Amino acid sequence: MTKPDVDPILEQLLDAALPHVAFDGWSPETFAAATRDAGVDPAVVKAICPRGAVGLAIAYHKRGDAAMIAALRTADLCDMRFRDKVAHAIRLRLQVIDDKEAVRRGTTLFALPHMAADGAKLVWGTADAIWTTLGDTSRDANWYTKRMTLSAVYSAVILFWLGDDSLNMQATDDFIDRRIDNVMQFEKFKAQAKANPLFKPFASTLERMMSGIKAPATQTDPDLPGVWHDPQ
Incomplete structure (x- = not known):
């Protein structure tokens, strides 16, 4: 993977942890082995990564997002429909993963009840990275609904991909297309419903309610969805 500009330690x-993750998961044992193998002072390690292996699992996911963004920025998307651009971004996110077992172990970790919030933030962050890199300009409630929908799609894709043993991951490619089709069908249904005279009074009320919802003014606010500043 291409590594983002983060603390070199x-x-x-x-990097020292990854060989151990397949055997011990993102666990205290892996964290202890990584500290030993990296030859870093334990006091420095604790300051940089106070959450231990959880912080490393989060860092691994963010590394993948950074690699996807880099690949997406250099991809030729000119002749693609927007739905195909989103599908391509999801495929790129999978392609930059260099350790499937690390993702499998991470999925298990973030499925734990007390880790679910961290897992949701990471998936939201991936969805936000895709939309932002593709040039999303929505500033109203659509900013949130786009990311919520893509978060659900990406979560489903990851679970399918982890169990996919087809040639060249063709089954996962097909699965991505089906999920994107489902989203487009839902969007088509919404448009048709809004045009229905019976729905218009409700649609007008809903639009007034939603008009006060705005996209974040800044991406540095730690209270925003998908943006957090927990220490690693």
């Missing part, structure tokens, strides 16, 4: 710890 954290990157060193993450």
Whole structure:
């Protein structure tokens, strides 16, 4: 993977941890082994990564997002429909993963009840990275609905991909297309419903309610969905 501009010691710890993740998961044992193998002072490690292996799992996911963004920025998307651009971004996110077992172990970790919020934030962050890199300009409630919908699609794709043993991951490619089709069908249904005279009074009321919802003014607010500043 292409590595983002992050603390080099954290990157060193993450690289040292990955060979152990397949056997011990994102666990205290893996974190201890990474600290030992990286040859970093434990006091420094604790300061950089106070959450231990959880912080490393988060860093690994963010590394993948950064690699996807880099690949997406150089991809030729000119002749693609927007739905195909989104599908291509999801495929790129899978392609930059260099350790499937690390993702499998991470999925298991973030499925735990007390880790669910962290997992949701990571998936939201991936969805936000895709929409932002593709040039999303929505500033109203659509900013949120786009990311919520894509978060659901990406979560489903990851679970399918983890169990896919087809040639060249063709089954996953087909699955991505089906999920995007489902989203487009839902959007078509919404448009048809809004045009229905019976729905118009409700639609007008709903639009007035939603008009006060605005996209975040800044991406640095730690209270925003998909944006957090937990120490690693």
